[in-house]
Amino acid sequence: MIFSIQPHEREIFRLISQTAAELGYPAYVVGGYVRDRLLARPSKDMDIVCVGNGIHLAQELATRLHPMPRVAVYQRFGTAMLRWNDIEIEFVGARRESYRHDSRKPTVVDGTLEDDQNRRDFTINALAVSLNAQDFGTIIDPFNGLQHLKEKIIKTPLEPGRTFSDDPLRMMRAIRFATQLDFAIAPETLQAIAEYRDRIRIVSMERVTIELNKIIESRQPSTGFKLLFNTGLLQLIFPEMAALHGVEKRQGKAHKDNFYHTLQVLDNLCRTTSNLWLRWSAILHDIAKPATKRFEPEHGWTFHGHEVLGAAMVPRIFARLKLPLDHKMKYVQKLVLLHLRPISLTKENITDSAIRRLLVDAGDDLEDLMLLCQADITSKNPQKVQRYLENYEMVKERLAEVEAKDHLRNWQPPITGEIIMEAFGLQPSREVGIIKTAVREAILDGKVENNLEAAYAYMLEQGKALGLAPVNEPGNNP
Ligand code: CTP
Numbered sequence: 001m002i003f004s005i006q007p008h009e010r011e012i013f014r015l016i017s018q019t020a021a022e023l024g025y026p027a028y029v030v031g032g033y034v035r036d037r038l039l040a041r042p043s044k045d046m047d048i049v050c051v052g053n054g055i056h057l058a059q060e061l062a063t064r065l066h067p068m069p070r071v072a073v074y075q076r077f078g079t080a081m082l083r084w085n086d087i088e089i090e091f092v093g094a095r096r097e098s099y100r101h102d103s104r105k106p107t108v109v110d111g112t113l114e115d116d117q118n119r120r121d122f123t124i125n126a127l128a129v130s131l132n133a134q135d136f137g138t139i140i141d142p143f144n145g146l147q148h149l150k151e152k153i154i155k156t157p158l159e160p161g162r163t164f165s166d167d168p169l170r171m172m173r174a175i176r177f178a179t180q181l182d183f184a185i186a187p188e189t190l191q192a193i194a195e196y197r198d199r200i201r202i203v204s205m206e207r208v209t210i211e212l213n214k215i216i217e218s219r220q221p222s223t224g225f226k227l228l229f230n231t232g233l234l235q236l237i238f239p240e241m242a243a244l245h246g247v248e249k250r251q252g253k254a255h256k257d258n259f260y261h262t263l264q265v266l267d268n269l270c271r272t273t274s275n276l277w278l279r280w281s282a283i284l285h286d287i288a289k290p291a292t293k294r295f296e297p298e299h300g301w302t303f304h305g306h307e308v309l310g311a312a313m314v315p316r317i318f319a320r321l322k323l324p325l326d327h328k329m330k331y332v333q334k335l336v337l338l339h340l341r342p343i344s345l346t347k348e349n350i351t352d353s354a355i356r357r358l359l360v361d362a363g364d365d366l367e368d369l370m371l372l373c374q375a376d377i378t379s380k381n382p383q384k385v386q387r388y389l390e391n392y393e394m395v396k397e398r399l400a401e402v403e404a405k406d407h408l409r410n411w412q413p414p415i416t417g418e419i420i421m422e423a424f425g426l427q428p429s430r431e432v433g434i435i436k437t438a439v440r441e442a443i444l445d446g447k448v449e450n451n452l453e454a455a456y457a458y459m460l461e462q463g464k465a466l467g468l469a470p471v472n473e474p475g476n477n478p
Contacts, residue, residue, distance in 0.1 A: 001139045001146060003034070003129040012084060016048060017131040019061045025052030028113060028128040028140070035124050038149055039181065046089045049116050049128070054091035055080040061091075078108070095119070097166070114142065121163060121170045122177065123148045123155050152183040160192035168199035171233060172211035179215045179224035193231040200236055205322045208237050212321070216279050221270060222263035229259070240317060241283065243290045248301075255301035258289045261378055268375035277328050278368050281335035282375060287313055311337035331365060335372055338362055342373045342395045343388055350391075353445045355398045359408045360444065366409070370396060406450060413440040414452040415459050423456075424463050425471040431463075438462045 005013060013029070020027035027050040036043035050057050055073055058080035062071045069082040079092045096111030097119045113128060120126040123143040130138045139146065143157040154174050156163035164171050171193045178185050185193070200208065215224035225241070228234035235242040245259035266282040273279070288309035294302050314333040318325055341358055362369045370392075377388045403409060413436070420432045439459050442448040448458045460470055 001141070002137045003029075003037075003139050005137055006037075008085070012087070012089075013131055013136075015064055016057075016061060017133065017136060019064060020050055020052075020057055020131060021133060023050075023052060023057060023060060025050040025057055026113065027051075027057065027131045029131065030116070030128045031120065031125050034127040034129055034139070035145075035149070038127070038146070044087055046087055048089060048091045048131075049094050049113065050091065051094045051113060054078060054093045058082055058089075058091040113140065117142055118157060119166070120157060121167070121173055123153075123157050124177075126157050152181070153186050154178050154181075154183050155186035155189050156192075160189045161196060164192055164196045165199055168196065169203045169207055169211070171196065171200060171231070172203075172208055175224050175227045175231075175233070176211045176214045178227060179218045179221065182220075182223070185227065190227075190231065193233065197232045197236060200233060205237075205320065209321050209323060212237070213276060216266075216283070217274070217276055219270065220267055221279070222267045225263055225266075238317075238321065240287055240313065244286065248293075248295075250295050251297065253295075253300040255293070258286050262286055264378045265372075265375045268378070269371060272371050272375070273368070275368070277331055278335070278372065280323075281332045281339070281368075281372055284310060284314060284317065284332060284336050285339045285372065285376065286310065287317070287336070307337055307340050334362075334365060335369055338369055339372055339376065342370060343376070343391060345391065345395050350394060350398055352402060355395070355402045356406060356408055356444045356446075358395075359399060359403055359406075360411050363410045366399065370399075408450075411450075413443060414450070414455045415439045419456075420459060420463070423459065423470050423472070424468045426468070431466055431468065434466065435459055435462045 016027055027048055029046060030049045031047045033043050033046045048054070048057070055075070055078065058071050058073075062069050062082055065082075065084060069084055072081045074080065077092075078095075079090055081088060081090045083089070094111050094113050094116040095108045096115040097108050117126045117128060117140075123145040125145075126141075126143050127145045128140040130136060130140060143155075148155055154177050156170075156174075174185055174189060174193060177183060215221050215228075218224065225234065228237070229242060229245060241259070241262070244262055245257065247254050247257050262283060262285070265285065266279060269279060269282045286303075286306060288306040289303045292303045292306040292309055294304070296302055311333045314329060314336060315325065317323075318329045318332075323329065338358075338361060341361070345354055345358075359366065374392060377385055377392070379385050379388070415436060417428070417432050417436055420426065420435050421428065424431075426432055439448070439455050439462065442458055443450050443455060448454050463470065
């Protein structure tokens with residue numbers, strides 16, 4: 001089969017072809033670029049394999065391009081990279097690799113195109129397009145990759161145990177491609193992932209997490225998580241999530257399976273946002289349910305405080321998964337902590353005060369919190385769904401009303417600790433905290449107006465109630 005070369009590729013393919021021919025190196029486009037082009041997916045990174053010296057080919061090619069691009073050379077890996085018209089092109093000599101048991105780092109020796117194709121992860125990633133005069137544009141497909149693209153199958157070119165023990169990260173990649181491309185994993189390939197799962201331990205967490213995030217960024221991440229769970233990989237890389245799996249029944253009462261519930265929330269949310277960190281908050285929103293689960297004979301199963309414990313678990317999980325520990329983690333923590341708040345407001349207690357507190361606590365992340373809550377409505381009972389949705393809409397309306405009236409988004413109380421200390425001549429102390437909280441609560445409850453004058457007067461009252469005397473003369477207000 002001939003690869004249909006697009007106009008924007010024609011010039012660069014010709015130039016690579018001519019340069020390689022002059023150097024006496026047969027050259028090919030390989031891997032993900034070929035796969036993505038055949039699937040009509042956007043692809044920017046192009047890999048060129050030549051039977052010869054890849055660095056040399058890149059340097060020689062660069063001299064023929066205008067303007068001449070900079071060539072980045074990675075001597076240690078025998079590769080070179082240049083950027084041309086927005087395409088990143090990487091050059092490497094064809095190689096044969098052999099892997100040691102305890103490491104992902106292979107020993108590399110020169111090889112043929114066939115050797116190079118043999119060492120690749122999946123048949124759909126082992127396709128090569130010839131850039132050589134005698135068969136320019138021909139697709140070289142030793143493992144039936146074209147057929148597997150059509151049938152939507154992920155399959156290793158060699159015996160799967162060999163491909164996976166050569167590089168165990170490929171087990172994550174198989175599941176990631178299956179999720180991203182909506183492909184099935186061939187039965188013997190899937191079986192080998194389950195069998196070789198323990199080998200994932202020699203892969204750095206950073207690399208595992210890159211794949212995990214790609215699964216989460218897919219259209220329907222549940223596909224990937226189910227595969228991770230069923231092969232036993234999830235239990236190794238993310239045990240807290242695997243622990244959500246399962247149902248317990250006592251006195252005829254069962255709780256829902258929190259693993260599948262979490263996946264449903266995640267898929268629901270993915271229909272409304274591409275924000276990776278909001279998607280992470282869906283994954284973690286019920287993470288403390290196993291740890292807080294109790295059976296109360298009168299009520300059935302309860303998970304009291306799972307939002308608080310869940311938020312507390314976030315930093316440990318982020319640290320282990322090598323996710324960022326900055327404001328992104330804080331954002332996920334905040335959403336996990338607040339995820340019950342909007343829906344827990346019922347018709348009777350949607351008071352101005354409850355709404356104000358939600359506005360203040362969620363701040364700029366209120367819209368994201370509302371998306372998470374909406375995605376969290378997964379009950380199978382239509383009456384319950386109806387009730388939650390009505391509540392949700394009502395809370396949304398009330399939030400908009402109160403926000404328009406009070407402008408409380410990212411609100412800071414007008415009375416700070418410094419003002420209190422100055423007013424009563426205090427050092428930092430318990431009293432300062434008590435007064436500060438009292439003022440904040442009174443404003444949020446609507447008992448005191450949200451301005452400095454009213455708040456200052458209320459602060460003086462509260463101080464006096466604690467037996468404190470203001471430093472300034474009465475009436476000498478700010
Ligand atoms: N490859 C491999 N084993 C790996 C990683 C990569 O065999 N563990 C090979 C595959 O042939 C792959 C090519 O190297 O197609 C390029 O790898 P990479 O750029 O990581 O992946 P892509 O397949 O291009 O896909 P994506 O860009 O989505 O990661």
